[in-house]
Amino acid sequence: MKVALIGVGQAGGKVTERLVRFDADMGFDAIQGGFVVNSAKADLQSLEFVDTQLIGADRVNGHGVGGDNELGAEIMQSDIDQVIGGLDGRITSSADAIFVVAGLGGGTGSGGAPVLVNNLQRIYDIPVYALGILPGRNEGSLYQANAGRSLKTIIREADSTLLVDNDAWHEQGESVEGAFETINENIAQRVGLLFASGEGMDGVGESVVDSSEVINTLRGGGVAALGYASELAADNSEENIRTVMNVSRQSLLTGTSLPDATTADSALLVIAGDPDVIPRKGVEKSRRWLEDETGSMQVRGGDFPLQSDRVAALVLLGGVERSDRIDEFMERAREAQKQQDEPNEDPAEQFADDRLENLF
Ligand code: GDP
Known part of the structure; x- marks a missing residue:
């Protein structure tokens, strides 16, 4: 299938770029060019193979939203005309679907992706899907709480939300950075094959997927x-x-x-x-x-x-939303939300806990 890919935030951007490269290296030509939106300028500058757009410069001056997904959502909403304008001409009539890619645990992607999906749904007739990355069990509580809220919203807005759990698709014992590399590569290969498999060349045979x-x-x-x-x-x-x-x-x-x-x-x-x-x-x-x-x-x-x-x-x-895995994640997100709502008595202790969790 021909897809237009839009990454939001750091993880969204890296995964989008990886997918674009895989599609080009394999010569599949299923992806119609990737576009990445972020409030952090440094993250955008590290991308080479996709076009990028900075949002929220008036609010955060290119420094990102630091895990504040409400701010991520606000920034996306206030700059939505620019983002939609930037997409003009990229989502052509040959596109079968749009995929918005984001890490659900952060700030810009977590808050911004559901807002973007909502706006794209109003404009385009083709399905608008999300490709969302769920934080692994050992990621910090802010990530879990953010992802819980973001997931609920994005499921409602998107035509379907394809989830990749950060605990899947990598070996145990890898460092976080090493694991991200492996996970991103696996996402690119597997989701990239899915896009390409739906390309269904005419006349090749009835059994070919389209x-x-x-x-x-x-x-x-x-x-x-x-x-x-x-x-x-x-x-x-x-x-x-x-x-x-x-x-x-x-x-x-x-x-x-x-x-x-x-x-x-x-x-x-x-x-x-x-x-x-x-x-x-x-x-x-x-x-x-x-x-x-x-x-x-x-x-x-x-x-x-x-x-x-x-x-x-x-x-x-x-339709896997009733699986134990999702229930378990939602429970984790609720617990994390409670922790966020009732900060520890001793702020130093709370900080130390979060740091430890984030280090893993
Ligand atoms: P944002 O830039 O504010 O949208 O925040 P991030 O994209 O960094 O979102 C943080 C979440 O994404 C956390 O759950 C991270 O573990 C995850 N994440 C960050 N970078 C990557 C990456 O390259 N690959 C994967 N699989 N997850 C990532």
């Missing part, structure tokens, strides 16, 4: 998650039935962006690889397995022809 299948899978709204796994292809078709089943299982059970979210309203299974080695029987068996596992009657399936010696499964899940 953009309407991605859009229909996300049609119910709420929260979406994406799973991914890959394996070397075997050299005979009987064994590749097993390979396809294996990668599909791993993709859902251990490879999703929202760990343990396996109950869904709808799903799309995309098997990517050399069309000569992907057995139809394997795709069909995996699709049926996915129906049982997700409890959804709406499981679509298709191929993404790609020259590779590996076979990969991408599983897009729609």
Whole structure:
């Protein structure tokens, strides 16, 4: 599918840039250019492959909002005409959807992304989705509280919100910075493949996925998650039935962006690889397995022809907001909100706690 990507804030900007680079390196041409908006000038200056726009210069003078997501929302609203103007000509009639990308735990992205989505919905007829990054368990309480509020708002505004939990898609024990690198790279590869898989070249075959299948899978709204796994292809078709089943299982059970979210309203299974080695029987068996596992009657399936010696499964899940993972996160966010509302008696102690949490 052809998408217009707009990153908001630091994480939103970095992930947008990574996606744009992956799409260009692979020659997919699914992303119509990335655009990044931030209130922190230094964060924008570190981006090379996307166009950028500074907002809120009159309020924060290019220094960012420092985790104040209400200020992030206000700045986005007061500069919305400039932002929408900056997008003019970038969201062309060939775009199938818009994705607004943001870390939900910070300030500019957390507050600004829901405001931007709301405004884009009024202007454009194509779906406006969010790609939101949830703070991991060990991130500070301000991040958790911000993300809780932002998530509730963005779910309401966006046509669907694809979530990536910062505790998924990286190895345990990595440093925060190292983990961000890995997570961003994984987001770029996996979400980038999803965009490209929905490109569905005409005439390649009925089993090839197209953009309407991605859009229909996300049609119910709420929260979406994406799973991914890959394996070397075997050299005979009987064994590749097993390979396809294996990668599909791993993709859902251990490879999703929202760990343990396996109950869904709808799903799309995309098997990517050399069309000569992907057995139809394997795709069909995996699709049926996915129906049982997700409890959804709406499981679509298709191929993404790609020259590779590996076979990969991408599983897009729609309507996972009732999963335990989301409940657990919302509980964490409520607790964090309480802590924010009732500051510790001793401000020095409170500061030390937050610092420790943030250091991890
Ligand atoms: P903003 O610039 O005010 O919007 O704030 P950030 O984008 O820095 O948002 C902070 C949240 O995003 C926290 O939960 C961080 O852990 C997360 N975050 C910051 N940078 C990155 C990144 O490069 N990758 C990922 N995956 N998360 C990030």
